Amino acid sequence: RVLSLQENLVQVGVLNEEGVRGQWANLSWELLYATNDDEERYSIQAHPVMLRNLTVQAADPPLGYPIYSSPPIHLRCL
Numbered sequence: 001r002v003l004s005l006q007e008n009l010v011q012v013g014v015l016n017e018e019g020v021r022g023q024w025a026n027l028s029w030e031l032l033y034a035t036n037d038d039e040e041r042y043s044i045q046a047h048p049v050m051l052r053n054l055t056v057q058a059a060d061p062p063l064g065y066p067i068y069s070s071p072p073i074h075l076r077c078l
Contacts, residue, residue, distance in 0.1 A: 015055065027063050028063055
């Protein structure tokens with residue numbers, strides 16, 4: 001393969017802090033008070049503008065997902 005220099009357009013954005021906190025508050029209400037554990041609930045549906053799936057996963061446990069779920073695992077290469 002031959003490498004070539006080319007330009008790539010990259011979009012950079014900022015998420016509104018209050019918008020993310022609002023999503024986390026909605027997630028908290030839905031899971032803790034409404035006790036909705038349906039896998040297809042609205043709060044985990046992807047929303048391309050609000051990046052809903054990423055912001056919900058970034059919430060602190062038990063609402064979101066832990067960043068690390070186990071200690072590092074060492075694998076030997078053959």
